[in-house]
Amino acid sequence: MLKGSCACGKIRYEIAGSLNGPVNHCYCQGCRKQSGSGFSSTARVEASVMNVLVGRHLVRSWQHAAGTEHFFASCCGALIYSRDPADLGNLLLPLGTLDCDPKIGKNLHVDTSSKAAWLPPWGLPVIAEGEEIDPVISSLWVTPKGVPRE
Numbered sequence: 001m002l003k004g005s006c007a008c009g010k011i012r013y014e015i016a017g018s019l020n021g022p023v024n025h026c027y028c029q030g031c032r033k034q035s036g037s038g039f040s041s042t043a044r045v046e047a048s049v050m051n052v053l054v055g056r057h058l059v060r061s062w063q064h065a066a067g068t069e070h071f072f073a074s075c076c077g078a079l080i081y082s083r084d085p086a087d088l089g090n091l092l093l094p095l096g097t098l099d100c101d102p103k104i105g106k107n108l109h110v111d112t113s114s115k116a117a118w119l120p121p122w123g124l125p126v127i128a129e130g131e132e133i134d135p136v137i138s139s140l141w142v143t144p145k146g147v148p149r150e
């Protein structure tokens with residue numbers, strides 16, 4: 001059982017099962033516009049296991065010119081889910097609304113040729129919460145000539 005909610009908490013949903021497939025981190029323009037960010041992270045879920053428990057009356061939708069329907073929270077604007085009218089049996093769940101770890105091991109970067117120029121390059125170092133930043137910064141330090149520091 002997975003649980004999630006909108007940004008203000010007036011809409012709460014649960015998924016009576018698990019996510020269906022890998023996490024797609026999509027860099028297309030549509031996902032940027034929809035999310036207001038550099039990419040969107042979604043995973044498929046069977047429509048039959050997605051239940052909006054609270055605040056169903058607050059869910060609104062709009063349809064992208066490409067066909068995808070987006071269902072969002074009228075209370076706070078959070079995207080709750082999307083669906084392809086040609087595949088009504090599945091939904092695309094934006095993972096940022098989950099209130100738990102869906103424990104998905106597989107991730108894909110999708111539509112990377114559309115990646116915004118202002119996003120950082122691939123392969124930046126990862127610093128976990130609580131990890132000391134200084135050793136990582138030191139290992140990255142370069143002189144003005146671009147030569148790594150000894």
Ligand SMILES: [Zn+2]
Nearest residue numbers: 006008075076
């Ligand atoms: Zn809300």
Ligand SMILES: [Zn+2]
Nearest residue numbers: 026027028031
């Ligand atoms: Zn996309």
